[in-house]
Amino acid sequence: MNIPFILLQCATFFYLISTAGYFCYLFHQKNRIQQTALGAVGIGAVVHLFAIVLQSAALGGLPIYTLGQSLSMAGLSLAAMFIYTQYRFHLKILGVYATAMISVLMLAAILFPEVTQAPDKIYKGIFFFGHIILIFTGESMLALACGAGILYLLQEQGIKGKSPGFFFKRLPSLDFLDAVSYTCITTGFALLTFGLVTGFIYARSVWGSFWRWDVKEVFSLGAWLVYAALLHLRLYSGWRGRNSAVMSVIGFIILIFTFLGVNFFLGGHHQGFTQ
Amino acid sequence: MPKIILIGASHKTAPVELREKLSFSQEQIETALQFLKQYPGIREGLVFSTCNRLEFIYMPESGALEDKDGIDAVMRFISELKALPVSEFKSALYIHKGDDAVRHLFCVAASLDSMVVGEPQILGQVKKAYKTAVSAGTTGVLLNRLMHKAFSVAKRVRKQTGIGDNAVSISYAAIELAHKIFADLATKSVMLIGAGEMAELAVEHLMAHQVKKIVVTNRTFKNALELARKFNGQAVQYEERESALADVDIIISSTGATDYVLTRDQVKGIMKKRQNKTLFFIDIAVPRDIDPRINKLSNAYVYDIDDLKNIVETNISQREQETIKAQRFVEEALLAFRRWLDDLSVVPTIKAINGKMTDIVNLECEKTLAGLPHLSTADANAIRRMTRAIASRAIHDPILFLRNTGNHRDDSLYLNVARQLFNLDIPDHNY
Numbered sequence: 001m002n003i004p005f006i007l008l009q010c011a012t013f014f015y016l017i018s019t020a021g022y023f024c025y026l027f028h029q030k031n032r033i034q035q036t037a038l039g040a041v042g043i044g045a046v047v048h049l050f051a052i053v054l055q056s057a058a059l060g061g062l063p064i065y066t067l068g069q070s071l072s073m074a075g076l077s078l079a080a081m082f083i084y085t086q087y088r089f090h091l092k093i094l095g096v097y098a099t100a101m102i103s104v105l106m107l108a109a110i111l112f113p114e115v116t117q118a119p120d121k122i123y124k125g126i127f128f129f130g131h132i133i134l135i136f137t138g139e140s141m142l143a144l145a146c147g148a149g150i151l152y153l154l155q156e157q158g159i160k161g162k163s164p165g166f167f168f169k170r171l172p173s174l175d176f177l178d179a180v181s182y183t184c185i186t187t188g189f190a191l192l193t194f195g196l197v198t199g200f201i202y203a204r205s206v207w208g209s210f211w212r213w214d215v216k217e218v219f220s221l222g223a224w225l226v227y228a229a230l231l232h233l234r235l236y237s238g239w240r241g242r243n244s245a246v247m248s249v250i251g252f253i254i255l256i257f258t259f260l261g262v263n264f265f266l267g268g269h270h271q272g273f274t275q
Numbered sequence: 276m277p278k279i280i281l282i283g284a285s286h287k288t289a290p291v292e293l294r295e296k297l298s299f300s301q302e303q304i305e306t307a308l309q310f311l312k313q314y315p316g317i318r319e320g321l322v323f324s325t326c327n328r329l330e331f332i333y334m335p336e337s338g339a340l341e342d343k344d345g346i347d348a349v350m351r352f353i354s355e356l357k358a359l360p361v362s363e364f365k366s367a368l369y370i371h372k373g374d375d376a377v378r379h380l381f382c383v384a385a386s387l388d389s390m391v392v393g394e395p396q397i398l399g400q401v402k403k404a405y406k407t408a409v410s411a412g413t414t415g416v417l418l419n420r421l422m423h424k425a426f427s428v429a430k431r432v433r434k435q436t437g438i439g440d441n442a443v444s445i446s447y448a449a450i451e452l453a454h455k456i457f458a459d460l461a462t463k464s465v466m467l468i469g470a471g472e473m474a475e476l477a478v479e480h481l482m483a484h485q486v487k488k489i490v491v492t493n494r495t496f497k498n499a500l501e502l503a504r505k506f507n508g509q510a511v512q513y514e515e516r517e518s519a520l521a522d523v524d525i526i527i528s529s530t531g532a533t534d535y536v537l538t539r540d541q542v543k544g545i546m547k548k549r550q551n552k553t554l555f556f557i558d559i560a561v562p563r564d565i566d567p568r569i570n571k572l573s574n575a576y577v578y579d580i581d582d583l584k585n586i587v588e589t590n591i592s593q594r595e596q597e598t599i600k601a602q603r604f605v606e607e608a609l610l611a612f613r614r615w616l617d618d619l620s621v622v623p624t625i626k627a628i629n630g631k632m633t634d635i636v637n638l639e640c641e642k643t644l645a646g647l648p649h650l651s652t653a654d655a656n657a658i659r660r661m662t663r664a665i666a667s668r669a670i671h672d673p674i675l676f677l678r679n680t681g682n683h684r685d686d687s688l689y690l691n692v693a694r695q696l697f698n699l700d701i702p703d704h705n706y
Contacts, residue, residue, distance in 0.1 A: 159455060160570065162582045168455060174553065175458035238550030241574040 004058070005110070007051035008072060012106040014044030015079070019103045022095040026170065034092045038083070041099060045079040052076060062132055068112035073136055074259070075105035081140035089180050093170060097147035127202035131195055138191030139255055142227070145184035146252035149245035152177040156242055178241055181248050182234070189227045196220060219258040226251040277318075277337060277417055277616065277687055281376035282349050282368055283330035286390045289367035296359060299324035303356060304404070307331070308411040310352050316340030319415040321422070323383075323404040325397070327390050329353075332380065334417050346370060377421065377612055381605045384425040385432040393438035393594055398429045416691040420615065428608035435604070436597040445583045446477050448590070449557045453525060456555050456576060464488040466523040468516060468537075468564065469530035470498040477527050477559065478506055490523055492516050494530070520545040520554070527557045528564035536564040543572055557583075615700070619690050625674050627699045629667075636666040 021037025024030075052073070055063035063069040082098040085091065155171040158164045171177065199217075200210040211217065230247040233239035239247070284297055299307065304322045311320030311333055317340065320333035331349050335342075350368070354361045371379045382388045386397045405422045408414050414422075432438060457463050465486050467474045470493040478489060489508030493499035496512060503510035511519050520526070520542065530536055542554065551574050558565040558579040570577040617623065640662045644655050677693055694700055 155455065159452065159576055162578065162585070164452075164455070164586060171455075173455050173458045175456065179458065238547070238552070240551050241553065243573060 004051045004054040007047050007054070008106070008110055011044045011048035011051060011075075012103070012110055014040045014047065015075070015099060015103045015106055018044065018095070019099040022099050026093065026096050029170065034095065037095060037099065038086060038092075041079055041095070041102070042083060044102075045076060045083065048072070048076045048079065062129065064132060066112070068109045070259075071105045071109035071112070073132075074140070075102050075109060077133075077136040078102050078105065078140040078143060081137060081144060085141075085144055085180070085184065089176075089183075091148065091151075091172065091176070091180050093151065093172075094144065094147050094180075097150065098144060101143065101147075125202065125205070127198050127205065131198040131202050134191050134195030134198060138188045138193075138195050139259065141184050141188030141191060142248075142252055142255060145181045145188055145248045148177050148181035148184060149248035152181060152245040153242070153249075156245070174241065178244065181245060182240075185227060185230065185248060185251075189224075189231060192224060192227070196224060216258060219254065223251060223254040223258055226254060277619075278335050278342070279332065279373055279376045279417070279421070280335065280342065280345060281330060281332045281371040281379055282346060283328060283371075283379075284364065284367045284369070285328035285330075285388065287388070288369055289364070293364060293367055294327060294329075296357060297324075297329045297353070297364060298326055299329060301407070304407055305411060306356065307352065308408055308413045312411065312413050314345075314348060317345065319418040320413045321404060321408040321418055323401060325400050328383070328388075330380075330383065332376065332418070334415075342372065374609060374613065378605060378609050380421065381425050381428050381608055382602075384429040385601055385605060386429070386438070387432070387598060387601055387605065392598060395433070398426070398433075401425065401429075416619075416687050417616075421612065424608055424612050428604055431604050431608075432601040436600045438594055438597040438601055445559070445580070445587060448583050448586045449477065449578065452576075452578060452586075453555055456553055457524065461485050462487055463524040464490065464522060465525045465527065466490040466492065466516075466519060467502065468492055468526065468528040469560065470495075470502040474527055474529040474559070475502065475505075477529075477557065486525070488523075490519055492519065494532075517541050517545065521548050524553065525555045525557065526565070527559065529559045530564050531560070532564060533562060535566045537569070538566045539568040539572065542566075542569045542575060546572060546575065559583075618700070619687055619694070621677055621686070621690065624690050624693055624699065625677060628670055628674065628693070628697050631697055631699065632666040632670055633663070636662045 018037045018040035021033050021040060025034045025037060052063060055069070059065070062073070064073055078098065079102050082095070082102070085094065151171055152174060154167045155174055155177060158168050159174070203212065204210050226247070230239070230244065230251065233247075234244055284294065286294065289297065299322065304324060307322040308320065311317050311322070311331075316336050318334050318336050320331070323330040323332070333345065333349075335345055350361050350365065353359070353364070369379075379388070384398055384401045386393050386395070389397055401422075405414070405418075408418070453460060453463075463486055465478065465488070467478060467489065470491060489503070489506045490511055491499045491503040491506070491508055492511045492513050492515070493502070494513050496510065499510040499513075502508075516537070520537075526537070528536055537556075546554070554575045556565045556569060556575070556577040558577060561580060563579050565577050565579070567577055567579065569575050618627070640659055644650070644658065647655075650658070673693065677689065
């Protein structure tokens, strides 16, 4: 019996319930549904965390050796960050986006065949651990920023086009969405920065140099530069609102490509994580 | 069956000139309640008046007052109080009796009969009228029940239909938009361009949401000063309006100018200065004051009077669909009230008391007999007869009392007390 895998399936089940709940909430706007859905994400995340702890104990390190494991890790960190943002902003409708994304990640994670792979000895140590945690939570925050950005664009389109429709009532004010997206970007950007730094330190301890022109490294830096530019433009040229929302979506697309696309199309020393 | 009679006039039957004349002040309502209280044959009554309607509801003593006499008396009273000949308003009055009266009252309370269907103030006004009637001592069992039913159906309509959801007035629609653009209006400033009546109206609405600051500008500076003083705001010269844009967030424009008061280039320049912070232009002037191309600028939104009208119209048509659902709630509440009313007469009450006692006695008696198997059938039957006799003797006097509630007494009051003493009413539904 593979207990962690069963727990992962349980967690996925809760995430799916929560996704259904949030879609229900999108149409009916009943607070009770939203609370139930948020509760389901919470339970899912706890079960999920337990599964990953068991996996880590078995492997003697964080379970990020296969594509399935990486996706599952991304799902957990997204769930955790989503719960955190709910606690901070109460932007309930963001749940539709977040839970749908978590569910897709988890379904992919449990559908990919489990490849048993001998854990590599180099994937250990405090810097490796820090690198992984910071990168995943940072990217999760940026994913949520993209979600808030999408909500902004939806709401903005209705107001600008002078035809307030389905989303007008269901979404909060543009100012608020912009503020949520901005906070998510700054938090995510800080986490990502520390994640990259710990990555460099780790790389030096393993391969002897900070930077090795690995494809994933290059794309990560690219994504980091996009967000850095966004924050700079916002602070010094007043890039807020629509521009900021569009940038948060573009930045996140680059991140997704960095996370998955590089491994599928280009290769590099991060290859092992997504086999 | 007690009667319920409702006499009234509303925007549906009377033109505004007449409604103005008929509208009652609070003192006049109190006078009217005293009139109902003292009029022989009227047991309970309530008077309700807003700027759009006047309603008299009363319950005559059964058999003591002909419908026609009561109605004539009310009309005469209105005529005397308002110094209006009866003939002038008689044709504008509607008279509902029984179920129709109840239905009408429910519709009014639920804002289905309002000029702007779904507007939320009416329920508060009905509640106030009820309070006034209670303190004037003109309410009794029937009105209490009727009014509470009206409040609960109104609440149900509000909660379970989308009837109050959409903005159906221009200024309200504009404020709703402002709420969807800005997170907190209390931190935003408003600039009025033009000191017209429309602008004043819009600002009054905004003031209710407590904006941070109000800036007024007008071609004639004196008028701007006056209006600024009224709203505790600040007046700026008309020529300064462009630079004033740097510090405000919402602009309401209503000048009589034939050209655009603010052009795209002016706003584009100012947007840089304000770090692209959002600007919301509400243009209620015809011809338009604000260059519509400003809407194309990033983080600037322009709504002119036609855009607002379109929103209002879509909202109104959506509201009409919700009305059908609301009407079903009203019918359900009417049915529940009707059932309660029917039970509130002598025969059903006596039957219910009898039935309840018989049930209790039978239950307890059989419980005891089950523990006494040594008794013969004849003994058991004797005990059964005895317990039933005790029960019927015990309720004999109360029943006799209920049968002989004299004409001078308010039988519905006693019936209601009896029903409550014996807990005969099925618990009220959840609305």
